[in-house]
Every structure is written in C-alpha cells, then in structure tokens.
Amino acid sequence: MHQLYPQVMHNYRYELNKDMHIAAAHFIPHEAAGSCANVHGHTYIVNVTVAGDELDESGFLVNFQTLKQLVHRKLDHTLLNDHADWFDSRDPNRFPTSEVVARTIYETIQRYLDTLPHKPKCLQVFVRETPTSYVVYRPKAGER
C-alpha cells in the first residue's frame, strides 16, 4: 500500500523511512472511549522516520530489520494492553491510543538509536489506525 506521509523539516544528510503493518487488538480503558472500550482490532500502518549525518560500519543509517524487530516483532498479533512495559490502564498517558502507540514507538526506537556511536535521530512516527484516522508524533526540538 502506498501512503503519503507528512514530511519533517531537518538538515541531516540522510533520512530513512520504515513502513510496518501491525495486526493487533486493543481497548481503551475509559468510559469516554465509547465502543473503543471494547476489545477490537486494527491493522496499524506505522511509518518511522530516522535521520542522521553519518553511517555505521556497514553503511547503514540504521538497519531496517532492527527497526522492524523493535516494533513489529513485539506488537504484531498481540493485545496491546498486555504489554505492561509499554501501556498501563491506570495512566491516560499510557493507554494504548494511537497517540501513545506513536510516542512509545518513538521512545523505544530513540532509546536504541542512542546506543549507536553515530547517533541517528528518530524524527517522526506516523501511526494510521483506520483508513480515516492517523496520528503523527514528533519529539519537541529540544528533545532531539
């Protein structure tokens, strides 16, 4: 599926984007969520943008496979609410909404990128939950 994604302005030499499709269930543990408080599923379309000025010893900004392992391998065919290290039904900042999914993907990827000597940066995470609804998470300028 071809998607158009919002662009991030930056001055890095390299920009890489990784698409992932994730089949997963979730529920939003709050009365304001209406029918979304019931367990239901989505095929999430995720796009992760990573940028940097330098490549690693294998000529990669970051390995596409590693990005997939960090996100797709963890979440695909799971109930998102079950991941207690990512989500928490007592804290609205950690309910498995698209917003929190996007931010948590950012945090997970950036934590990994911070371990690399050439210090790539995750600039944007796009999460499409349905054909008509998506979220974009970008770190604030001071957090990059």
Ligand SMILES: [Zn+2]
């Ligand atoms: Zn949903």
